[in-house]
Amino acid sequence: MESRLDHLYRSVLLTKFFTRGWGHPDHLQQIIKFRKLLGNRNTAQEYLNTPTNTITITKKETQDDVILLTGHFPSPVVPHLPHVCPPEIHRSHFQAVLPARPPPGPRPLVLQFAGTGDHFFWRRRSLMAVPMVKEKQVASILLENPYYGLRKPKAQLRSSLHHVSDLFVMGACLIMESQVLLKWAQKEGFGPLCCHGISMGGHMASLAASAWPGPIGLVPCLSWTSGSVTFCQGVMSKAINWKLLEEQFTKTREYKTDVWDLVDSPEFDAEKRYLNRHSSREDSSQSASPLTSSIPLLSHLARNTTVQAPNPEALHFMRGLMDECTHLGNYSTPVDTELVEIVLAEYDAYQPRQGVMPLQQLWPGARTRTIGEGHIRSYLLNQHVFRTAIYDVLERMVSKYPGDAV
16 A cells, blocks of 8 residues: 555655756766676776775864764766766765764664655754764765756756666766765774665665775665656656657657667566566556567556546656666675665555565665655654664664774
């Protein structure tokens, strides 16, 4: 059963996604090729060696028992995708939220990633970072998403990414930028280290942890294995102009040839047909076409609205693209999955868990805890559950890797 509040909340929001389509085919090819390099921790290391001396601290202030450091550094992605990255995202911005009086012993730090619509730093700082300092003396670094806040392109309205490709550029940026900040935190004497985010932020935290060469904590909240279920099945699918995507896909041959040839989804068979191994019985009965092989077409509640169902070929292309660039099966497994704590919402309509490989199956050893709510109520009423999961992971790290707890 899905949360009706999730559906109602999404229906009143004005934000639309991918308002200008897929993105240029050449850009998608460049992004996918680079993603394949970043997806393998061994091949990625030569691209993740940006020195920490590129970081500039621009402001330091003290508020009660908290020190705020604001800074920036050049995004390491830009030299690799120079014609793909808009100028507004060339500089990475962050804010560190630190205890004014560091505790004796370990100095734990959490790198926090922003969820959809989380612009600037105030929300994560107020709801998570400052409470963690006051409760457990846990520091945080808040990383600004590309295309958000200080990095939002001038022509972009709110969180409405213009192209599907923008989401993939965002992911590549956050993978590379996170490594710079984690190394900087280590150099400054912080440890153990943990990646965390809520919703899209949880998924970005998972991508960052997959690239880190050593044991690292990971607490992804209200996220799942791939963005494909988010945009092809969940309530977010209703915020997409599928007609525009279908028109571009039909008219531009390169999407079906040059781009599609590069796509690799862990959910497809050798002929790039969706295998439908992880769907519920209800989803499995929704036969779309031989091409899609029963991709679950939106959620049950979404199907009962006036939203027109996506064209099967456009849906299949979206599924493949999203899996190629966001499916955690296309990235290295975190070094120690016992340091992963997944927080789920039982009735989540934003991040459905049917139709894709379960994250626990992909990462054996990872733990889960479930909130008996939908996506929105879990976010609004259960921030303490997220913090508790982080504290538990940090304690396991101190116990298991005492040498890494500075």
